[in-house]
Amino acid sequence: MKKTLRLIAALIVVGAIAFWAATGANHGWTKTHIPKKIVDQTTGLEGVQWQDKFVPGVDFLAAALLGAGILAGVSFFVRTKSK
Amino acid sequence: MKTKFSVLALITLAGVALAAPQTFDFKDPKGINNAGFKLDAPLESINGSASGVSGTVTFDPENPGATIGKITVATASLMVPNPMQRQHMLSDKWLDAAKFPEISFESREFKNVQTSGDTTTADVTGTFTLKGVSKELTVPVKMTYLKDKLGQRVPNQNGDLLVIRANFTINRTDFNIMPGQFEDKVSDTIDLTLSIAGASPK
Numbered sequence: 001m002k003k004t005l006r007l008i009a010a011l012i013v014v015g016a017i018a019f020w021a022a023t024g025a026n027h028g029w030t031k032t033h034i035p036k037k038i039v040d041q042t043t044g045l046e047g048v049q050w051q052d053k054f055v056p057g058v059d060f061l062a063a064a065l066l067g068a069g070i071l072a073g074v075s076f077f078v079r080t081k082s083k
Numbered sequence: 084m085k086t087k088f089s090v091l092a093l094i095t096l097a098g099v100a101l102a103a104p105q106t107f108d109f110k111d112p113k114g115i116n117n118a119g120f121k122l123d124a125p126l127e128s129i130n131g132s133a134s135g136v137s138g139t140v141t142f143d144p145e146n147p148g149a150t151i152g153k154i155t156v157a158t159a160s161l162m163v164p165n166p167m168q169r170q171h172m173l174s175d176k177w178l179d180a181a182k183f184p185e186i187s188f189e190s191r192e193f194k195n196v197q198t199s200g201d202t203t204t205a206d207v208t209g210t211f212t213l214k215g216v217s218k219e220l221t222v223p224v225k226m227t228y229l230k231d232k233l234g235q236r237v238p239n240q241n242g243d244l245l246v247i248r249a250n251f252t253i254n255r256t257d258f259n260i261m262p263g264q265f266e267d268k269v270s271d272t273i274d275l276t277l278s279i280a281g282a283s284p285k
Contacts, residue, residue, distance in 0.1 A: 027126075027127070028126055028127035029126060029127065029164070029165040029167075029168065030165060031164035031165055032164070032165070032166045033162065033164050033166075034164060035130075035132065035162075035164070038115065040113065040115045040236070040280070041235075042229070042232055042235040042236040042244070043115075043227075043229065043232075043236065043244060043246045043280045044246070045115050045116070045246060045278045045279070045280055046278060047113075047114065047115030047116070047117050047134075047278070048117050048119070048132040048134070049114070050132075050162050055164075057165075058126070
């Protein structure tokens with residue numbers, strides 16, 4: 001059980017960092033919408049369309065590390081079964 | 084003499100008819116009209132935009148300085164990338180979108196009007212209303228009159244377009260938005276931009 005909890009914690013950390021890096025390593029807050037600029041040819045105006053897109057940020061990393069830390073911490077309180 | 088006077092009167096009347104002020108509607112069926120905002124914050128600057136633009140402006144191409152109008156932005160249409168930030172922004176502690184559903188600017192006076200071709204620049208003085216607080220502001224604007232271009236933007240419609248661009252700055256403290264609070268997290272200074280086009284169908 002100890003090992004399982006610690007393994008899950010490690011997987012969470014590695015997975016979160018990998019996902020964060022793969023989606024652009026956003027150093028700001030997590031985004032659920034991103035702006036896309038569109039140009040109106042007649043007026044030359046630049047409009048903004050908001051697109052649904054999840055982009056994890058530092059708060060996502062912090063949450064993952066916190067979760068992994070809690071799991072790892074709990075593992076220290078789990079009694080090892082005596083053989 | 085009578086003939087000369089009649090001709091002169093006719094020419095004057097024709098000029099007045101051609102120079103008649105037009106009313107432009109800024110509700111945009113293409114969803115391009117937008118108001119942008121930017122505030123400094125510790126981790127990253129807060130950049131957002133609002134698409135719920137509406138309002139009317141009466142503009143006379145022969146007398147741009149006589150322009151009058153009011154532009155309104157729906158508070159609930161303000162968007163930022165982070166959902167928690169947006170929730171806080173629209174909440175009763177910040178913009179209170181439920182109680183104050185509109186942000187508006189109503190012009191009163193145009194000064195320093197300069198026209199070159201289709202483009203007019205001016206300093207517009209008017210009333211800016213945000214979170215129920217109204218303040219007089221003077222804002223530099225650029226207006227571009229696009230005669231007979233409505234059909235290019237909206238199929239099967241004839242008419243003219245008026246493009247208005249403006250950039251100005253406000254302080255949230257002046258509008259009772261968390262005055263003196265969280266200034267280390269959310270800047271007091273807000274940069275605003277307006278990029279809008281109005282239509283005057285014929």
